Amino acid sequence: MAPPFSPAVVRADRVDRVALCGRTKTGRAAGGQDLITEPDDVTEAMPVTSTTASAPGFAHLLGNPWLRFAARRLGRLLVSVWVLVTGAFLMIHLIPGDPVRAALGNTAPVELVEARREALGLNDPLWQQYADYLRHLVGGDFGTSMLSGLPVSEVIGDRLPATAELAVLAFALAVLASIPLGLAMAVLTRGGRRKPVELAFTSGSVLLAVVPEFLVAVGLVYVFSVELGWAPVAMRQGPSSYVLPVLALAVGPASILARIVRVETLAVLQAEYIRTARAKRLPDRRVYLRHALPNALTATITVGGLLLGGMVAGTVLAENVFAWPGLGSTIVGSILAKDYPVVQGVVLVYGLGVLLVNLVVDVALALLDPRSTIRES
């Protein structure tokens, strides 16, 4: 459900980035710290570097910006996972009243409730429950469904592939469609050119960005299934059944991303290094693809990266419209049925998915932008 929550997210990041730039600009670039001298430049390089303070061995390893980046990023991932796991654990304990009683209903006999509580370990002290929970998680044990009695890991194993397929396809579509579109729009409308095109693009993308995926989904179902009868309404049967859910999921994020790409490209085209590139009299294609695009992309990822994580959760709504047999339908059903262990497990899986996407986004950013690895986050 990226669109309903996204505008604030997008903006927050934008400001953040501005602040970041400010910081990188004040910091002075360090140069000449390597101890390796160039064979062809021995005379020039030697004296300056030889006496600057330098630390050998382990510290030198830490001196590698990539290792430091990896260490820092890994640390952040671990903290996030811990927060996620703890959050999932606390979620159940924060529910007012007795979750087991709530799940089994008021008519359930007291003995059954008590037995269930005992089985779930709900009568143990909190810290012990927490320790047990962590231990079980490490062993791959997500608990047992209160309703079906099946292990939660099995339920997840059943449902995860359908959701993952959907998310990955939508992810790919959104990225692949938005970048060329945004770039082309930026080039076409730069410097106030082609006002009508700009108006059409901006208003169209605002509209698409605002409509949440479940409404897009309903619209798509109406047009393609009800009116035209082209695609199956629901279920996961054959490649054609993927078209509408993937579209529904990707359209919103894609249009937001395309807007960001356009805005960032326009900003980059104003940059001084683009003027340098033009002063070198490079052909336009080279200016746009070699100089503008990589910079616009790094900016886009910084600003829009969280959007892609949001798509993971967006599957919930799309799945419910298309009766897609994934985690999304499972979690909603489980919440309504108060099957808390399942909810807990699915939330955990979604959370991990989001963290994974964010990690991929950060690594992509680091690869694209050499400065980001030395940037503290």
Next chain:
Amino acid sequence: MSELTFEDVTVRYGSGRREMTAVDRVHLTVPSGAVVGLVGESGSGKSTLARAAVGLTPVAGGRILLDGRPLPRGGRRPLQMVFQDPYSSLDPRMTIGSSIAEAIPRGAVPGAAARRDEVARLLDLVDLPADRAGCHPAELSGGQRQRVALARALAGRPDVVIADEITSALDVSIQGTVLNLVRDLHRELRLSMLFITHDLAVVRYVSDYIAVMYLGRIVEYGPAESVLADPRHPYTGELLAAARRGGPQAADTVPASVADAEPADPHHPPTGCRFHPRCPVGPLVHPDRTVCRDTAPTGDGRPHRAACHFVSSAADPAAA
């Protein structure tokens, strides 16, 4: 009118791997009623020293004293500061009158009418008509804003005013106005001032004493005429050479290794004398001067002192 003293002041930024010492064991005195000009290249720690003095940046070591006593923590602030960028130093949402009024110590001027008069007096002091008090900063030019910032600093009834590059963001045609004002204010109010700039010519015009800063250390300090006429630290010499206008520069008198040396990285300052990788009279040129690499030079206690093992002055027989 008071004497401001920095005693062995150290300021650090960041922590762990990214820690850096922006100001390193600085001794500096702003004598009562005098203007001390602090020059140095950007990143040498001038602003950090200023921010530490007014309490915006915590001090990692040493003491900052006013007339021999530590600065008071609350209440009236005897130190005031004027910042470089006139576009960021005034709240765009406040009239300049209320910006100035805010800085008037509580209790100093009781009553709304009296405060208004005080604001008018301060505006007049910086050559702005009193009726400008109702203006927002957006309606003023850069030079006018800088004068408002000066008025705000004076509103705090300071004993010492610190001016951090207050002319460098201004257009050339306007810098002169602000410098004239600084000089007039100093003469009228006999304020002690720490005047920070990177331009030696500007410093020469307003200061009684000059302190030269390099990579977090004061490398030369002395009466203005003496420092300018007889620079003892090679870095001061370089600054002077760069500031000397007219005619092409004699850059070829120094060896290429020195002329093209890179500015040092403040995160990894050079050992010994911090200037040695760039010094035209240091170990690069005189290989026997290894002491520069190993031992940090300190200035002696004389009124005009330089932190250099090979102080270059004809007037100083101690130097070889």
Next chain:
Amino acid sequence: MTSRARWAGVLRTPVGAAAAVLLGAVLLLAVLAPLLWGGRADEVDTAHILAPASAEHWAGTDNLGRDIFFRVLVATRTSVRLALLATAVGVAVGLLLGTLPLLLGPRLGRLVTAAVNIAVAFPGLLLALSFAVIFGAGASGAVPAIGLAIAPAFARLTQTLAASVAGRDFVAAARIAGVGRVRVLLRHVLPNIAEPLLVNATMAAGGSLLAFAGLSFLGLGVQAPDYDWGRLLGEGLNGIYLNPAAALVPGVAVVLAGLAFNLVGEAAAKAVGPRTATAGGRKRATDDARPTPTPTPTPTTAVPVRPQQSAQADALLIVEDLKVSFGPVTPVRGVGFTLGRGEAVGIVGESGSGKSLTALAVAQLIERPGRIEARRLELLGDDLLRTPPRARPRLLGTSLAMVFQDPMTSFNPVQRVGRQLAEVAEQHLGHRRGPALARAVDRLRAVRIPGAARRARQFPHEFSGGMRQRAMIGMGLMGEPKLIIADEPTTALDVTVQRQVLALLADVRAADDVAVLLISHDLGVVEQVCDRVLVMYAGRIVEDLPVARLRDGARHPYTRALLGAVPDLATDRDQPLVVIPGRPADPAAPTPGCAFAPRCPLADDHCKRADPALIEDGSGGRVACWHAEQRPEPAPAAATEGEGR
């Protein structure tokens, strides 16, 4: 512009007005619909269960035969009310979390910031679902769930905005003045971030409306017998084959309402956002705008600009009556000069006088909407106004080198320095990748960059400022430059580094007989490198004279004032500096007479009526002043008057 005027401006844009009307309608409907149609919406009609859309029931009926269209109208109140409630929760929590770091101080504040950053990484829906588990399905659970889900993003926005305001000097000044943290927050920080926060709260309201519809659609929001758009939509979806309207009408309602909030926010953001941009000077010119040759000397210029006849024969660059305009504004108004081979000419003037635009125009780097006009513009005998564009890249790419002011930003940050140099050789000299790179390394060495081969493999941010500027000059040397245009090449550098770069420019010039056009606001810099100085004021050259005569032979009052306004090492410390009263000329408001007249101590009525032409003075200089022969009083008495009054 005051903030009220800005907000009013929102309403004047078509999008802003439409959005505001839409939003007004939605809010009005929320108030009135239940009063007007509450009864009809609940009217059970067992005779028409699940009827499709008809003239009687525009959107059909539900499983109790109730009219869906009216139910959608009536549901406006619940939907909007709950969305606003959730937004209020989210904004309140977000504001609290966002301002906490400022109140708590750096150490505890960092903890809050870190927590918010982790929370932001999780998508809102996931948070909302988790909170819905805790608070239970139903409207009273969904409000805090959605509110708390919005909160992290809002907190983060508040934090970043607040931090950027708190980092500005006026907050530092307030703290020095003894203003406490709470007061700083209330008086300085919040007023300065209120507008963007309001904009975002508006958008967040749209977001929570849609989110609420989503939760209700899933069955986790509003529960029967209550209903909102999301529930109606969910019910309608079940019968989409029989009665599509039952799903589409609530869907359209959700979209319209969501759009109303978001568009109002967008329009307001546009109005609020670019405040800094309007304050921050002119737009940069980069793109390639086709210059239009002026067929005949334009009659609009009352003043003929006389080119120098003397050096025409071996002239490298000839500029005559050059004008650069952006729409109605003409910041360069008829500039003419010639540059001989190997000659070094400086252009000085204050910011906004047209120095950079002149340089960019010569380099053919003025972007649309900028327009270049000139009577003559020739480089190396090639008419830049008429050469077909296709033939130009090579000429300009190899014979003309540019060095820009800010070495931090004039290299592409994500490409290795060596590649950025090599590109030129690949493009214009037909080198392959390897030889091109070798040449790049060679050129870096030529500009005395230590460890050139290693440096070529580094990124620009690994270079220091001075080194970057040298690399920039090296880039210009990739071809066989005949002219180097350097626009404030040392302004961003420290004085000692500045000296290195200027010395390098001088060396390059001496080695290959390259001409230099050096732009600077600093007369001292120009004196060090150049043979001749062009002084620009308000888009014109007002004086052109040999550097040797600058200090004591300057004849234009502006040149003389510039010399006296900036102290040098010989300035008399007991005299006040020369003051140039008033503000620099505004290119958008040209005056009929001499542009300097409002600030000139010698100005008389004639000056205010007629613009003096730039005429040769017989001794190798040119000056544009009616009173060039006259000298002003040595020390202006108006010293304290300044630009203040």
